[in-house]
Amino acid sequence: MAQMTMIQAITDAMRTELKNNEDVLVFGEDVGQNGGVFRATEGLQKEFGEDRVFDTPLAESGIGGLAAGLSVTGFRPVMEIQFFGFVFETFDAIAAQMARMRYRSGGVYHSPVTIRAPFGGGVKTPELHADSLEGLMAQTPGLKVVIPSNPYDAKGLLISAIRDNDPVVYLEHMKLYRSFRDEVPEEEYTVELGKADVKREGKDITIITYGAMVHSSLKAAEELEKDGIDAEVIDLRTISPLDIETIIESVEKTNRAIVVQEAQKQAGIAAHVVAEINDRAILSLEAPVLRVTSPDTVFPFSAAEDVWLPSYKDIVEKSKQVINF
Amino acid sequence: MEKTKELQNIESQFETFQILNEDGEIVNEDAMPDLSDEELKELMTRMVYTRIWDQRAISLNRQGRLGFYAPVAGQEASMIGSQFALEKQDWILPGYRDIPQIVYHGVPLHQAFLWSRGHYQGGQMPEGVNVMMPQIIIGAQITQTAGVAMGLKRKQKDSVAITYTGDGGASQGDFYEGINFAGAFNVPAVFVVQNNRYAISVPVEKQSAAETIAQKAVAAGIHGVQVDGMDILAVYALTKEARQRGLDGNGPTLIETLTYRYGPHTMAGDDPTRYRTSDEDDKWEKKDPLVRFRKFLESKDLWTEEEEEKIVEQAKEDIKKAIKDADGAPKQKVTDLISIMGEELPYNLKEQMEEYKEKESK
Numbered sequence: 001m002a003q004m005t006m007i008q009a010i011t012d013a014m015r016t017e018l019k020n021n022e023d024v025l026v027f028g029e030d031v032g033q034n035g036g037v038f039r040a041t042e043g044l045q046k047e048f049g050e051d052r053v054f055d056t057p058l059a060e061s062g063i064g065g066l067a068a069g070l071s072v073t074g075f076r077p078v079m080e081i082q083f084f085g086f087v088f089e090t091f092d093a094i095a096a097q098m099a100r101m102r103y104r105s106g107g108v109y110h111s112p113v114t115i116r117a118p119f120g121g122g123v124k125t126p127e128l129h130a131d132s133l134e135g136l137m138a139q140t141p142g143l144k145v146v147i148p149s150n151p152y153d154a155k156g157l158l159i160s161a162i163r164d165n166d167p168v169v170y171l172e173h174m175k176l177y178r179s180f181r182d183e184v185p186e187e188e189y190t191v192e193l194g195k196a197d198v199k200r201e202g203k204d205i206t207i208i209t210y211g212a213m214v215h216s217s218l219k220a221a222e223e224l225e226k227d228g229i230d231a232e233v234i235d236l237r238t239i240s241p242l243d244i245e246t247i248i249e250s251v252e253k254t255n256r257a258i259v260v261q262e263a264q265k266q267a268g269i270a271a272h273v274v275a276e277i278n279d280r281a282i283l284s285l286e287a288p289v290l291r292v293t294s295p296d297t298v299f300p301f302s303a304a305e306d307v308w309l310p311s312y313k314d315i316v317e318k319s320k321q322v323i324n325f
Numbered sequence: 326m327e328k329t330k331e332l333q334n335i336e337s338q339f340e341t342f343q344i345l346n347e348d349g350e351i352v353n354e355d356a357m358p359d360l361s362d363e364e365l366k367e368l369m370t371r372m373v374y375t376r377i378w379d380q381r382a383i384s385l386n387r388q389g390r391l392g393f394y395a396p397v398a399g400q401e402a403s404m405i406g407s408q409f410a411l412e413k414q415d416w417i418l419p420g421y422r423d424i425p426q427i428v429y430h431g432v433p434l435h436q437a438f439l440w441s442r443g444h445y446q447g448g449q450m451p452e453g454v455n456v457m458m459p460q461i462i463i464g465a466q467i468t469q470t471a472g473v474a475m476g477l478k479r480k481q482k483d484s485v486a487i488t489y490t491g492d493g494g495a496s497q498g499d500f501y502e503g504i505n506f507a508g509a510f511n512v513p514a515v516f517v518v519q520n521n522r523y524a525i526s527v528p529v530e531k532q533s534a535a536e537t538i539a540q541k542a543v544a545a546g547i548h549g550v551q552v553d554g555m556d557i558l559a560v561y562a563l564t565k566e567a568r569q570r571g572l573d574g575n576g577p578t579l580i581e582t583l584t585y586r587y588g589p590h591t592m593a594g595d596d597p598t599r600y601r602t603s604d605e606d607d608k609w610e611k612k613d614p615l616v617r618f619r620k621f622l623e624s625k626d627l628w629t630e631e632e633e634e635k636i637v638e639q640a641k642e643d644i645k646k647a648i649k650d651a652d653g654a655p656k657q658k659v660t661d662l663i664s665i666m667g668e669e670l671p672y673n674l675k676e677q678m679e680e681y682k683e684k685e686s687k
Contacts, residue, residue, distance in 0.1 A: 051479075057509050062468050062502030069472020072457065073416075073480065092499075097465055104458045106449035107665045142666065165668050194671060241671030 004184040007177040009151035010040050010116075013158035014078060016188045018048045021076060024162060026053045028063060028080030028116075037082060038118060038177060060086050064093025064115075071098065071111040078162055084119035084171060085128030091136075098167040099142030113167045114158070120173035120212055121262060121309045124302035130174065131299040132211075132263035137169045138240035138272070144168045144193055145240040149214035151182035153237055156191030164193060173212045196243035198250065202232035205319050206250040208273055209260035210236040213292075213310065217260050220315035229323055239269050247273065248280050255286040256322050260315055265293040287325030292318045326534060335543065336536035339551045341583060344558040347612050349620025358562040362627055368409060368557050369622055370636050372401040372615050375425045377640035378434075379588075382441075385648065386592040392442040395422040396588030399555075402614030403519050403582040405429065406560030407487065410568055414484035416455040416473050418466040422519075422586075423489040427456045434643060435650035445665060446654055455484075464490060464497030467516060471503050474512035474577070485513040485571040487564075493524025495538045501545070504579055508547040513571025515564060516579045519554060521586045526600035542579040554582030555612040585609035658685050 004012065017024045026041055026048075032055040035042035045053040056063050060081055067077035081087055087094070098111035121130045137145045146161055146168055148154035154172070161168035199214060200221050207217045214235045221231040232250050236242065251257050257277060259270035270291040277289050292314050300308040328336070344353045351357060360368075379398045385391040397404060400422070408417070408426040417423070417430050424437050431454035440447025440459065448458040457473075460466040470488035477484050494500055495518050507514040518538045522529050535541060542549025548570065552559045560582055567578035587610065589595035597606075622628035655661075659681040663674050670678065 057502075057505055059502040059505070061499055062471065062506045065465065065468020065470075065499065065503060066472040066475065066506055069418075069469035069474070069486070070476045071472075072469075073473055073476025075476055075479070092462055092465055093468065096462055097469065102667065103445075103662075103665050104448050106445045106447075108449050109457075110668070144671075241673060244672050 001183045002186050003181040004151045005178045005181050006148065006151045006154045006172070007038060007040055009155040009182070009184045010158055010172060011042055011044065012184065012186075013155045013162070014041065014044060015047065016159055017078075017162040018044065018052060020188070023074060024052070024076045024078060025070065026078045026080075027056050027066070029056060029058050029082045031055060031080050036080065038174070040080070040116070040172070060089035061093055064090035064097070067113045068093055068097045068101070068111055071113050072101070072109050076112045076114075076162060078114040078116060081115060081117035083125070083129040084117035084133055085131045087117065087133060094167065094169070095137075095140040095143065099140050102166060103142060110165050111167050112165045114161045115167065115169045116172065118172045118174045118177070120175055121299070121305050122175040122212065124305060125174070126302070127299070132261070134169070134171055134239055135263055135268045138269055142166065143240065144238065145171070146193060146238050147171045147173065147211045148237065149173075149176065149211055149235050151184050153191050153197070155184055156189050157193065157237060159188060160190045160193050163190070168193070171211070175212050191237070194238045194241045194243055196246040197235045197237055198232065198246065199235050200231065200233040202230040202254065204230045204254055204256065205323060206232045206234060206254045206257040207260060207315065207319065208234045208236065208247060208257060210239055210269070211262060213260045213262050216310065216312040217315055219312040220319065223312065223316045224319055227320075229319065231319060242273065242276065244276060244280070247277065251277055251281045252284045255284050257289045258292060258315070258318050258322055259289065260292040260310065262309060263293060264296045265291060266296050268293060287322045290318050290322055336540055339537040339539045339549065341551050341553050342559050342563060343553040343556050344562060345556045345617055345621055347617055349617040349624065351621070356559070356562055358558060358565060360561070362625075365622060366627055368405060368561070369615075369618055369628060371405045371409070371429060372557065372618065373633055373636045374640045375401050375405060376615060377637050378425070378644060381641065381644045383588065383592060390648065391438065393421070393591065393593065394441055395591045396586060397422060397425055399585045399587040399609065399613070400519055400521060401425070402557035402560055402618070403517075403554035403584045406557040407517050407564040407580070407582070410561050410564035411487060412484065414455065414482060415568070416457070416477065416484065416486040418457045418470045418473065418486060418488040419459045420463070420466060420489050420491065420494065421459045421461055422491070423459065426489065427459070430454060430456055432456055434647035438647055438651040439654055442651065444654055444657060445661060463494045464499030464503070466490070467494070467497070467503030468499045468506065470514050470516065471506035471510065471512060474507060474514035474571070475510055478512050483572060485515055485568050487515040487517060489517045489519060491524060492518060492520040492522065492529040492532055492538060493527065494518065495541060496532045501541075504542065504545040504547060504577065507577040508545045511574065511576050514577040515567045515571060516577065517564070518579065518581045519584055520581050521584045523586070523590070523600065525590045525595060528600070537581060539579060539581040545579075547577045547579060549579040549581070551581045551583065554584030555614040555617070557614055557618055585612070660685060
C-alpha cells in the first residue's frame with residue numbers, strides 16, 4: 001500500500017490502464033509534455049510515448065470529436081477537458097454523439113470514452129472553471145457520471161470507467177486533488193460504477209451526497225453526534241446511474257434523509273434523489289426529504305465562493321430541521 | 326469589401342478543376358483518370374440509378390411512405406464520383422444527404438429507407454461496411470473524421486476516412502477544428518464540401534467573405550482544391566489523389582465540389598422558389614452531370630438509350646423491392662429502444678424495460 005493523494009491515484013489509474021491495454025490513449029490540452037495543468041498525467045508521456053499520451057490543439061469540440069472517432073475504430077480514449085466549465089464547447093461531441101453512439105447504430109457501434117475533467121468550488125478559479133455541471137450530464141441518456149470523493153475510490157472508479165464500453169464522465173473535484181492522502185493499493189483494482197458507499201453508519205438520518213460534500217457531510221455528522229443525532233452518510237460515487245438500493249435501504253432504516261450537493265438547487269441530482277425516495281419509500285419517511293445546495297445563481301465570482309458554497313453548518317442545520325419536523 | 330492584392334493572390338489560386346466540360350468534351354486530357362470502359366459505364370450507371378432513386382424517393386415521401394428525405398438530384402457526380410475513388414476498407418462519415426455514397430459503399434438500399442423512416446435498424450451498419458450513421462448535427466462528423474482517420478492510421482489499415490458536408494457546414498466551428506486536427510496529426514482524411522450554393526435558403530455568398538471554401542484549407546495547412554462538382558471524372562480524379570495523399574502520409578485534403586441541388590433542401594416543407602430564381606436553376610441544369618457524361622460516353626460509343634432504359638427499369642424494380650423489405654421490418658417497440666441503450670442497463674432502464682414489457686404484452 002502506498003499513501004497517495006487523489007491526483008496521484010488518478011495518475012496511477014491511467015498508468016495501470018495504459019499498461020493493461022494498448023488501445024487506451026490519453027490526450028487533451030497540455031497533458032503530454034507538461035503532464036496536465038494539475039499534473040494528472042505527470043510522467044505518462046515519458047513512460048508510454050507520444051503516441052499514446054499526447055497534446056491536442058486547443059479546441060474542446062475537436063478533442064471530443066477525435067475521441068468519438070477513435071472510439072469507433074477500436075480505441076479507448078481517455079480525453080481530458082482542462083476544466084469542466086469548458087464542456088459547453090464539446091457538449092455536442094459528448095451528449096449528442098458519444099452518448100448516442102450505441103443507440104443511433106442500434107447497438108453496432110459503441111463509444112468507450114472516458115471524459116476526465118476537474119471541477120468544483122473552493123479553489124478560487126476564474127469563471128467557468130469550477131461549476132458543478134454534473135446535472136447536465138446526468139440528464140443525458142447514454143452517459144454515466146462518476147465523482148470520486150477520495151483517493152482509493154478515485155483509482156478504482158477511473159479504472160472501471162476506462163474499462164466501461166460506453167462513455168463515462170469522470171469529474172475530479174479540484175479541492176480534493178491534494179487535500180489529503182489515503183492508503184491506495186499499488187496493484188490494480190476496480191470500484192464498481194453505480195455503487196454507492198456508506199461512509200458512516202447511523203440510525204437517525206441519512207445524508208446522501210457525493211464529491212467534496214462527502215467531507216462536509218462527515219464533519220456535519222460529527223457535529224450532530226454531539227447533539228445525540230446518529231447520522232448515516234452515503235457517498236453516491238456514481239451519480240448516474242444511482243445506486244438506488246443503497247439509498248432506499250438506508251432511508252427505510254433511518255426514516256429521515258437530506259440530500260447534499262455543491263451544485264445549484266434547481267433540477268439537480270439532489271432533486272432527482274428526493275423524487276426517487278418519494279417514489280419508493282414515502283411511507284417510511286417521518287419527515288420531508290430536504291436539500292442542501294448552492295443558491296440558483298450563476299457560479300460565483302471567486303471572492304464570493306466562501307459565502308456561496310454549502311458548508312457543514314448548513315448540513316447540520318438542515319439535518320436538525322428534518323429531525324425536528 | 327476591398328481586398329488587398331495579397332489576399333486576392335491567395336484566393337485566385339483556387340481555380341476550378343475540370344476534366345469534362347458542359348458539352349461532354351475532355352478539356353484536360355492530362356488529368357484523365359485511368360478508368361476502363363467498364364468503369365466509365367459503371368459511373369454513368371450509378372448516376373442514372375441515383376437520379377431515378379431520387380425521383381422515386383420524392384414520390385414515396387409525398388405518399389407518406391418514406392419519411393425524412395433530402396433530395397440529391399444535381400449532386401450525383403459529386404457524390405458518386407468521390408465514393409467511386411474509395412476502397413471497401415475506407416470509412417465514410419456522411420451527412421444526412423449523403424445516402425447514395427453509403428449505399429454504394431455497402432449499406433443495403435432497404436436499410437437506407439429504414440433510416441429515412443426513423444427505424445432503429447436503419448443505423449445498424451452491416452459487418453464490414455465502414456459507414457457511420459448519417460449525421461444530423463452539421464459539422465459533428467468532421468471532427469469525428471479526424472478521429473476515425475487517426476484510428477485507421479494507428480491500426481495501419483491502409484485506408485482513409487472521408488466525410489461530407491455542405492457549404493453551410495463549412496461555417497461551423499467543427500469544420501475548422503476537424504480539418505485543423507487532421508492536419509496537426511497528419512491523418513489520412515478527406516473532407517468533401519459539396520457546395521450546392523444554399524444552406525437551406527442562405528446563399529454561399531452570405532456564409533463567408535472567402536472567395537472559395539477550398540482556400541480554407543490554407544489556414545489549416547492542408548491541401549485544398551476546388552472542383553467542378555458536375556464533372557464526375559474531375560471529382561473522381563481529385564478524390565483518388567486525395568486518398569493516395571493521405572495514405573502516403575502527406576496529410577488530409579479538403580475538396581470543394583461546385584454543385585447544385587435541383588430539389589428542395591428536404592421534403593419537409595422547403596420551397597426553393599422562396600430563395601432561388603428559375604434562371605439560376607436553368608443555368609445549373611445546363612451543367613447537369615448526367616447530360617454531359619452521357620454525351621461523353623456516346624462520343625466513345627459506350628452508351629445507348631437501351632442501356633440507360635435497362636438501368637432505369639432496374640432501379641425502379643430494386644426500389645420497389647427495397648421498400649417491400651423495409652415494410653417487412655418489425656414494428657418498433659419501446660423495449661427494442663431500451664435494449665440498445667447499453668450493454669448492461671442501469672436500474673432505471675431495467676425497471677422501465679419491465680414496465681414496457683408489461684404494456685407491450687397487452
